[in-house]
Amino acid sequence: MSSRLARPAFAAVRRTAPRAATRSYAAPAAQSQDTKPPVALFGLDGTYANALYVAAVKTNNLDSAAKAVSSLSSVLKADPKLSTILAAPTLSDSDKSQIVAELEKHTGGADKSGTVKNLLAALAENNRLGLLEGVTDKFTTLIGAARGELELTITSATKLEPKLLQRLETAVAKSEYSQGKKLKTVTKVNPEILGGLVLEVGERTIDLSVQSKIHKLNKLLTDSV
Structure with a gap:
């Protein structure tokens, strides 16, 4: 080249x-x-x-x-x-x-x-x-x-229904996480999270996935033994 x-x-x-x-x-x-x-x-x-x-x-x-x-x-x-x-x-x-x-x-x-x-x-x-x-x-x-936008990445185990997606966008837009900026939403599907959602707003991550809950439970059980 x-x-x-x-x-x-x-x-x-x-x-x-x-x-x-x-x-x-x-x-x-x-x-x-x-x-x-x-x-x-x-x-x-x-x-x-x-x-x-x-x-x-x-x-x-x-x-x-x-x-x-x-x-x-x-x-x-x-x-x-x-x-x-x-x-x-x-x-x-x-x-x-x-x-x-x-x-x-x-x-x-x-x-x-x-x-x-x-x-x-x-x-x-x-x-x-x-x-x-x-x-x-x-x-x-x-x-x-x-452009003053804030990227919202929503990862789910299966494709989200439009109504649920809209509710999530509205909730995040009204929260402190949005910082008053216009949200730009990106959706991803990852079956490995098993269920629930993973929200990434800017540099913040909110992990509400079933996979995360299982990991926390396994850690709790391991630590208590």
Whole structure:
């Protein structure tokens, strides 16, 4: 993969310290307030998400980048096998070039500035395409925070009925957890929790699952023996 595809905004991601990397591709001090990501992210995928956010803000293309990333995220979630392919350690430079070209087709034509294209090229060049789904998820978190939204993730053992989902959203919106922000709801189905719900509001987790109750009961029984 040609190094020219990895633009300066993403070049510093190669470094090992995420905070140092973020500073290295941020705007000058006078603009740092505008380009600084609205929430702290961690992990290498968070570092790439931060880089994309900074690059999009500096080029005044945040909305278009958000649309492009949303399209990519939908593709990745629709085909779980794709993430496995992206993470394959045996991908050649030719394979990665073809994958990036194919992924670019799924940005919905929103990436006119090429910001997301640069991200894909940097991931490919650094053998990090397997991080793409995590990057898109964390970039979506940044976009929500920038728009004053608060993500509410509801995990259930089976798909929730619309009326129950609406009641949960209303209850959380009225609670102290919402902080008065507009909720953006994401629902997930995980049969392993056995029943009940797991609510994640921002950085807070409320585990009301049957699985959690069983774990607590087992611990209680073990400790009492």
